[in-house]
Amino acid sequence: MDKMPKWADVVLIPLISLILAAILSALVILGIGEDPWAAVKLMVSGALGSTYGWGYTLYYATNFMFTGLAVAVAFHARLFNIGGEGQAMLGGLGVALVCLYIPWPHWTLALIAACAGAALFGAAWAAIPAYLQARRGSHIVITTIMFNFIAAAVLNYMLVNVMRPQGSMDPASARFPEAVHLPTLHEILAPFGIGFSKAAPANFSLIVAVAACILVWALIWRTRLGYEIRAYGHSETGARYAGISPYRITMIAMLISGGLAGLMAINNVMGEAERLVLNATEGAGFIGIAVALMGRSHPFGVFLAAILFGFLYQGGAELALWTSIPRELIVVIQALVILFTGALDNMVRMPLERLFLRLRKGREA
């Protein structure tokens, strides 16, 4: 009964959308008078040509895995969580409180507590829009947008008025103690005799992110709760008829989503900056939208899309360093990916469906 084989839906459509986005990006680069082919080569060598480049690519990818999973889980319940940015900011606050005010003997313990703090704060920040959607019918997209701005104000207030060390002009928290330092990939791989760049910020959080991908996969496709989330996302009336509570699913899906977005903070706050700064999230919450769309909300797809965006991010930084192409090129590429894989999905899908229908008819005849 399906119009298209599954592989076309999962692989072909995203691939075509991606190619369209790439072609347009190339045209944009041409338009500003640079050579797209040279730009691609520079991006590849800058992002993947050295362990230093890989270290940054994987560091960014770690961020995007968390925020991408966050958007994806909400998508499964047909909730569009644009609030990843705010939830990740608050997650950073959770991490900073855990790391600064509790004396940790070892980073492993600190990491567990920081994960809990990050997820708790992120989930709490998602809980209010979720509650308002489930109980009072206010649109979750609008409330999560508003909560992004409120989160920025909260973080600004905390850093300027509360957490800033005395005598410092910088709106940032104090440095975290040495004991909560997360091992970088350099420190993890050195015992195995693998030389990895010391300067790159990729750290243990990457392993947590991959574990999160696997756990989310298990949750969505191997548990009763995951089934209920998918059923609810597929048809609210159907789910209600089957005895699934919309309130419960909305709350749980958004709590998990917010928790995942918050978890991103262990990578950028605890792993990289080792203190909380203003704008620590650097838009990763929004990139999660593109990552989830490209990954078709599947954790493995999110993993791949996150690596791709990590590559784009690091490659874009290299471009900005060596050419006159500003970093904002990645924002354009990101916009095109969101446009083609999200909003203009039908533009690619409709002609393809027609093609597959014709092919099938030809075979049956």
Place this chain on the structure above:
Amino acid sequence: MDFLASIIPVLDSSIRLATPLLLACLAGLYSERAGIFDIGLEGKMLAAAFFSAALAAITGSVWLGLLAGIAASLVLAALHGLASITFRGNQLISGVAVNFLAAGMTVLVAQDWFAQGGRTPSLMGGGRFAPIDLPLADAVRDVPVLGPLYSDLLSGHSILVYVAFLAVPATWWILFRTRFGLRLRAVGENPAAVDTAGVSVVGLRYAAVMICGLLCGIAGAYLATALQAGFVKDMTAGRGFIALAALIFAKWRPWHAMWACLLFGFLQAVALRYQNIDLGGVVIPVQVMDALPYILTVVILAGFVGKAIPPRAGGEPYVKER
């Protein structure tokens, strides 16, 4: 008199700051009344701000700049229409894409054209909208109370401010007193009924989206050529979202939209002028003022103070039955 002298500058900048919000808010009003959610107001304003400033800088004519800004905003509006009307895509995702596209493209093109780190050169002379003195502004200045109100508060704004405030009654009239407005509202509530009556749903929705683009274009041009002298990266700074908040606050009604935008403009003006406000012992930090429009909107959305009910077909692509 002292009170008046200190409050007038704040109210004056409230009007200035409310103007882009009002234009964007009315833009969103047309679009959402026709059933097309638009969270891309911010992006359209940003693109318009850049292209108006760029053309004004190159040609020295602010009017050409205004046209370029409107054109840029219309292009993005058409893109949003294509995605959400023709291809029945997710309107929210399309809006997000429009925002990112504008944020990236403006800096990219600005760097290519002017090589000044993503900004345009400062606009001077004919490149900016000059303040307009209303008739008799000087003559009545010495009249107590009404004089300063007229000549300091109402007079001396750029023409776009007056355009924005005249757009409020115009919008009310178009939406509630014309056939086009009736149909436009109907298409946001029940597109099937409009279709049955033989009126094109697609045509109406495109019209609404393009009016939205026009108004966002004026809003962006106002930011870069009247409020400030030139474009800087991300200069809309969330105004598109505050306008969206004002739209919800106003429950999708034109006159209420004006009051909501004036209120939010006033909050911005106070935050800019006073930073932390000392209310005799209790200090309200500036961050609270910054976040207040968003907090108020969430409260309204939650239905604790009146219920904000959006147009019923909002966000739903219309699929013709066959």
